[in-house]
Amino acid sequence: MKHGDYSTDLIAIEEGSADGIRDGNTIASLKEGDLIGEMGLLEHEPRNADVVATSPMRVMKLTHWEIRRMSEETLQRIQEVVAKRRQDGVVDPAHRSA
Numbered sequence: 001m002k003h004g005d006y007s008t009d010l011i012a013i014e015e016g017s018a019d020g021i022r023d024g025n026t027i028a029s030l031k032e033g034d035l036i037g038e039m040g041l042l043e044h045e046p047r048n049a050d051v052v053a054t055s056p057m058r059v060m061k062l063t064h065w066e067i068r069r070m071s072e073e074t075l076q077r078i079q080e081v082v083a084k085r086r087q088d089g090v091v092d093p094a095h096r097s098a
Contacts, residue, residue, distance in 0.1 A: 001051040007040025009061050011077070015059030021051040029054075041067065041083050 001011075002057060003022060013034050020028035020036075029047055030036060040047045067075070 001036065001049075002048050003048065007037050007045070008064050010038050010067060011036040012060045012062070014058045014060055016053060016055045016059075018051050018053045018057065020051055022049040028064045035078070035081055035085050038078050039085060041076055042079060042082055043079050 012033055013030055013036065015032055017032075018030045018036070019026045020030060028050070036051050036059075037047065039045070067078075070078075
């Protein structure tokens, strides 16, 4: 995944690991159970970082159409992940004011 690309999918890591990289710096280490792409998908913003696998991975991909059909409870949990990432400073300051 590339920084600035339009986000149309949510990826759940089932096995393996990846790094979130912005401006050459690792901003997140992702592992089994973590989500990728949820911030841009739910907030209709471009991806805020590159994601590069650091080991072989198995992932589950959900399209924006599949996300729209999820229960309200599931969407709330995903939004909680987004809020936590914002709180932890994973999002660019420019995105905070958008």
